[in-house]
Amino acid sequence: MPNTVLFQRTELARPLASLNDAAALLKQHYGLEGSIKELGSQQDRNFRIETEAGRFVLKIARVEYATLELEAQNAAMRHLAKSEYPWKTPQPVCALTGEEVLPVTLGDEQYNARVLTYLDGLPLSSRNYFSPTTMHAIGTLSAQVALALSNFEHAGLERDLQWDLRRAGPVALHLLSSVNEQKRRDDVAKAMVLSMRYINPLMDDLRVQAVHHDLTDDNIVGELDAEGRLVPNGVIDFGDLISGWLIGDLAVTCSSLLHHTDGNVFAILPAIQAFHAVFPLNEAEIKALWPLVVARAGVLVASSEQQLQIDPDNDYVSNNLEHEREIFTLATSVPFSVMEVAILSALGHQWPKEHPVLGRLLPDIAPESINLTDLSTTSPDLEEDNWADPQIDWKLLAKAASDTGSASTRYGEHRLSYTRLLSPRPPANFPLHIDACLPAAAQAVVPFDCLLKRTNQHFILVGADLALHIHGLECQLDDGTELKAGDALGRIAGAEGSVGGLRLQLCRDLDLMPPLFARPDHAFAWQRICPSPAALFGVDLDAAPVQTDIALKRRQRHFASPQKHYYANPPQIERGYREHLFDTTGRAYLDMVNNVATVGHGHPRLAMAAKKQWSLLNTNSRFHYQAVADFSEQLASLAPEGLDTVFLVNSGSEAVDLAIRLAWAASGKRNIVSLLEAYHGWTMASDAVSTSIADNPRALETRPSWVHPVTAPNTYRGEYRGPESTDAYVAAVERALVAMDERGEGLAGFIAESVFGNAGGILLPPGYLQAVYAMVRARGGICIADEVQVGYGRLGHYFWGFEEQGVVPDIITIAKGMGNGQPLGAVITSRAVAEAFEQDGYFFSSSGGSPVSCVIGMTVLEIMRDENLMENAREVGDFLKGKLEDLANQHPLVGVVHGMGLYLGLEFVRDRDSREPATHETAAICERLQDLGIIMQPTGDHLNVLKIKPPLCLDYESANFFVAMLDKVLSEGW
Known part of the structure; x- marks a missing residue:
């Protein structure tokens, strides 16, 4: 039964010590002078001083906490400093008299003072969200501290402390009178009674040793890893060091992690797994863990409520109270029985697959x-x-x-x-x-x-x-x-x-x-x-379990490995609707990256059109049928005057490949000028003019001799920056062309995306294509506009990307969304260019101009017209870009927002002046967005740009959700 001293300690206020008191004490007894700041604490007074010799922490404790207890804390820090682990702890600093624990008088009160070295680092509490990686790292550190303390002994460990979870029940019940709200008081009382009912039968098997007993997000400091995640590297505040239950130490850590889970209590399981891997728990400890987490949460709430009554000006306690209430709510949101199963499962326990033995409920129903x-x-x-x-x-x-x-x-x-x-x-x-x-x-x-x-x-x-x-x-x-x-x-x-x-x-x-x-x-x-x-019922009513890992293993076994998939652990997507995707567990994702699905997923008009045409005929374009004439005519009508001839192909890569061959045929030359950082496809010719090192790390060293890449007109991070950089980038093209002239080589053509899509939807500098096209045509070259990603209404303000530059190309290549996922692409050019190709023979593409492909292509255009999707791309796209620019004003990681309509790019940088790409952070942000129900991927040579190119039916509500979730990630962490 807890003694009177324990209950008296729960009612202590902080020492009466001001900044001036701390400064005088430090100067007189430690010879330390510098700027001083008070740090938070529940029952101590803590001050940080910055001096020429370094930073230190002054801790002033009430004399009710005996000198022997403080000496134990100092000894534990010295003990841990000798451990083999990489994390750090503060170390005691002696007073000028040589004492580590110094009796001092402030006003009429006696206190004990100590000075410790200050441990640099960010407290984990500075991040609202912890990833599984961070959770695992915290569990590992917690276990290592416990393991390192397992052979530590000191007389000052035997203490009467309200935080000792061996006494949680009586302490919480003693403090309940301080909880003003009746429902919360009843909830805490009920939770404590239930916790003790679970814990009491297990007590004899719970190991006791020296434990830190306050390894919380406030008392673990860390540093940012390569992905911008906060990982622990140090432990502070040994004020709750006791001889107590080993499992209680983990319970304290777990409870502090709960308000970093975004409401998902199961998210702390990686921490428990990591602890168990370093310091294995016995069966009783595993079963006692969650009841102890609940008990800790109850004590936290009750203690803080009481402390505020005693010390109402304690900002540290008042600021933490809401978090502690949230911890209690989350801890009690899942039944003990369920969490016990979850923890045992996480630690590898297997249950036999069995159904309960039951009689038939309805024997007359067969x-x-x-x-x-x-x-x-x-x-x-x-x-x-x-x-x-x-x-x-x-x-x-x-x-x-x-x-x-x-x-x-x-x-x-x-x-x-x-x-x-x-x-x-x-x-x-x-x-x-x-x-x-x-x-x-x-x-x-x-x-x-x-x-x-x-x-x-x-x-x-x-x-x-x-x-x-x-x-x-x-x-x-x-x-x-x-x-x-x-x-x-x-x-x-x-x-x-x-x-x-x-x-x-x-x-x-x-x-x-x-x-x-x-x-x-x-x-x-x-x-x-x-x-x-x-x-x-006497019949199998169970659904087959969803096993996405099996399908993934089969894919990896037989599907060629260069054909990558999104995400390290991808959801198995099996259905779509408008801008939404659904996996096999019924989870809905907002698709913000799939520019293939122009009119959205699962469109009924497309399904009906495809079904009808499949039931009639599907063959190749060497047969004569109505659909190929209708679709070719419609495509030609969408192009500028003079571009009236259409080739139908299977893909964007094939379209670009054909466009290059057309340029060769029409010009009689071979050399093609392309842009660095560009991606055009995977066929031999389209890959040859693709220089993005994100898609091909060896791109720059493996270009054939007929490809001449020039400086990418990236006005944000390129060699020349800002809209006034047009002349400089045009001059870079001119130098390449002049060098070609001096070598006596001819020019076949120039290829570029009309908006720099692969780099993140970057608009070309004003007048760039006008100047470049003029130089190319002056040399007899062909100008190719790659509109595969950025054209076909996606920009909202223009149907074709080249319209934004005020030019007309000689060849347009399109694909992607023109078939809404059906293999379909096209090349639109002039009759003269097309006929020049006939000298090399005829052209044929099996499914590009098939009846089914043509009907689907026509239906996509009809849906775009009937549902005003280009107008929607303009209006919703402008709205979305404005919202993203607002985010840029709030979060320094956002460098700039690129693009137009529903082809946008959000570029992340570690520093806005140097524009250092935040590559690892971008990958981690995409993973976190997936957890929040958004499909998003990085692009650009540095993979630091979010490529935002959703179906054109994206509505305002979905755009708002995307921005809200992105804001959440940037605010809370990833």
Whole structure:
């Protein structure tokens, strides 16, 4: 039982010490002078002084904390300094008298003073969000500190301390009177009682040793790694050092991490895994961990509430109170039973795959008569956006029951109907229950020995180690009735001859009212607590588990490795709708990078057009059919006057390849001038003029002799900067052309994206193409505008990118979004250029001009017209760019916003003056955005630009969500 000293210590205010007191004390007793700043603390006074000799911390403690306790803290810091680990700790500094703990008098009060070296670094609390990498690093450090202290002994470790988790229950209950809000007081009391109920039987097996007991985000300092993530490298504040439970030390750390998880409690599991890997925990410690996390959270809240009553001017406590309340809310948001399973699973524990042994609930309904619904991401019954209908599950369930009268949903099937668009968190869409449509009046019997318990909305059959929650069954039995397996239970509600609804859910935690759904990333734990009720029907009702890793391994086994995929651990995307994508778990992502899907994903008009044409004919363009004439005519009408001849191909790479061959044929020469940092494709010719080292690290050293790259007109980070740089960049092209002239070589042509897309949507300097085109044509060369990425209405203000420069090229290449994903590209040129190619023979592309490709291409243009998508690209794109420019004013990492319409680039730099590319940070930001439900990728030679090129149907709400999530990442960390 805690003694009086313990409770007295909970009521202590900070020492009465001012900055002047601290300055005088430091000068008189330590010979230190300099600028002084007070640091926060709950019951001490801490001051940092900056001197010519370095920085130090003065700690002034109340005498109620004995000198022996302070000496133990100093000894522990010296002990840890000798450890093999790379992190650092402060070290004691002796007073001029040689004392490490110095008795001092301030006013009429006696205190104990110490000076420690100051540990440089950023406190982890300076970042709101911790990545799994950071969580793991914190867990590793926590374990290393505990391991290093495991052989440390000192008489000052035996202390009466309110933070000692061995005394958490009595301390919290003692402090509860300070919690003013009744509900919070009741919640803390309930949580503490429940925690102690779990912990008490385990106490004898919880190891005791020297522990820091305050390894929190405030007391771990770190530095930024290459990706801009904060990783720990030092430990401070040994004020809570005690001889206590080893697992209590980890519980303290875990509780402090909770408000860095963005509301996902399971996000701390990497820290627990890392601790266990360094300092293995025993079974009792693993089971006690979460109850101790809750206990710590309860003590934090109660203690801070009391401290503010004692010391209302303590800004440190008042500023932390909201975080501590959040910690308590999160700690108590997940049942102990579920977190125990989650922790055990994270540490490698395996449970046998088994269904509970149960009798049949409805013996008169034949198992084979029960049809199953498909509510998954790939369900053929979910069309367009009918998955958003709140009643779609029951509608499809009723449809499935229409022939036999019996149907059921699948347990564990990620329901697309529960997805949420524009959500930073995965939806709770993993069903821990089944819904069924069954013949009304069908008789039900008790499936296992149990006690019947009634609630307002349903009843529960409570067995020895399993509870069955039932909705939709008429039952006349009284609350508290004891039942045996096989006893009559009731009947399906509804008039005989009709169909009734039934909901069943099992739960191994008899005190828990379980949720109907779990998040996909939490389902592994909840499945153990709420197993499948399939045995009640005598039929397999379980959905096949989603195993994206298996599909990824198969891809890697047979799909050539140069064909990369986005993300290290990519979601398996199987469905799309407008600007949204859905993975196999039903998670919705906002697609901000897929410029292939011009009119959006899953467009019904495209699906119908493709289906109709496939049912009629698909062949190659050497046959005569209407679609190829219609589509060629339509494309020619979109081009400037004089460009009236169309080649249809399979891809952008093929289009560029053909354009280069056309330039060779029309000019009779071979040399092509291209731009550095550009990407044009993967065929031999298109790759030859591609110089982006992000796509090909050897690009600059492997160009054929006929390719002549010139300085990229990158007005932000190029050799010449700003809109006034036009003449300098034009001169760079002129030098290359003059050198070619002097060698007596002819020029075939010049190729460039009309907007510098691969570099991040950078607009070319004013008049650049006008000047370059004139020089090229003066030498008989052909001007090629690569519009594969930036053209076709994407810029909003212009249909073609070259219009922004006020020029007309000789050849236009297009692809990407013109087929909305169908293999389709085109080259538009003049009749003269096209006919020059005939000297080399005829041209043929198998699917480029097929009936299906032509019909899809025509339908895309019709949708763009009917849905005003170019206008939408202009209006929403301008809105989005303005919002991104606002972000640039708030976050120094943002260097500049490039582009126009819905082809934008957000460039990240470590320093706005040097413009050092923030390459690693950009990759990490993209990973964090994926966690928040946004598909985004980097581009540019330095991979430090977000390439923002979503479907043209992007709406204002989606644009706002993207900006909000990006702001969240830049504000909270990644």
